[in-house]
Amino acid sequence: MPISSPDFSFIQTLVRERSAIVLEPGKEYLAESRLAPVARSAGLGGIGELVARLRQEPRGQLTEKVIEAMTTNETSFFRDVHPFEALRTNLLPELMKARGKERTLNVWCAASSSGQEPYTIAMIMRESIPALVEWRLRFIATDISQEMLRRSRDGIYSQLEVNRGLPAKYLVKYFEKRGTDWQIKADLRSMIEFKELNLIQGWPAMPPLDIVFIRNVLIYFDLPTKRTILGRIRQAMHPGGYLFLGGAETTLSIDENFKREQAGPSWCYRL
DSSP states (O other), rough: OOOOOOHHHHHHHHHHHHHHHOOTTTTTHHHHHHHHHHHTTTTTTSSSHHHHHHOOOSHHHHHHHHHHHHHHHOOOOTSSSSHHHHHIIHHHHHHHTTTTTTTTEEEEOOOOTSSSSHHHHHHHHHHHHHHGSEEEEEEEEEEEEEEHHHHHTTTEEEEHHHHHOOOOOHHHEEEEEEEEEEEOHHHTTTHHHHEEETSSSSOOOOOOOEEEEEEEEEGGGGGHHHHHHHHHHHHHHEEEEEOOOOOOOOOOOTOOOEEEEEEEEEEEEEE
């Protein structure tokens, strides 16, 4: 049964209050597809019963499951490949020169979902710059969802997931077969700190960031929230650091402190 207007309005308010994500009118189909499995797993008859339960217990575990379902983004290995090519061919060599004296590099991947993006970056770094093992590398990946963080730390992906965009040479080199699935090898998993972070709440202390990936996230926020998040990113970044956004996102007319630059086949933003 389609979600009713009052129930959709309730979900809109709940998601916005807890995550600042704006569910525009017309996104009822998204709420239906994301919340129907949550209702089934809770033994409820449908989204109407789910919303009724949420109204009764707004701070319960079911609310957390709803927020997780509504904020989990689609992802894959090497998704929209151009930023990763730019990282490999342009940015990493430049940063290695610029940070050569202190030999320190700090990376943050925000809204990292089930981990394919940070692991893609880690594989590129391993492949492109073998000398990086001699550096002090801090690689942080964050997400709002505890379930996505658990999946990311485990680093286990289905055959379908590794078939989507992952070059065969990386599969052979950085994964181990686990039954019908594939697991990221332990040494690559150990490169990344996976942490819980809600972008509109308090952020943990971070080192001065050289590279920030926050792709296909800002599109879900209103303008004031975008400004707040970009301002906090700017304060956390090392001068000369690089920011990668999604293809439909920009800092223009939001935070003019960032300058848009061409980086090989991609665009990025720089302080």
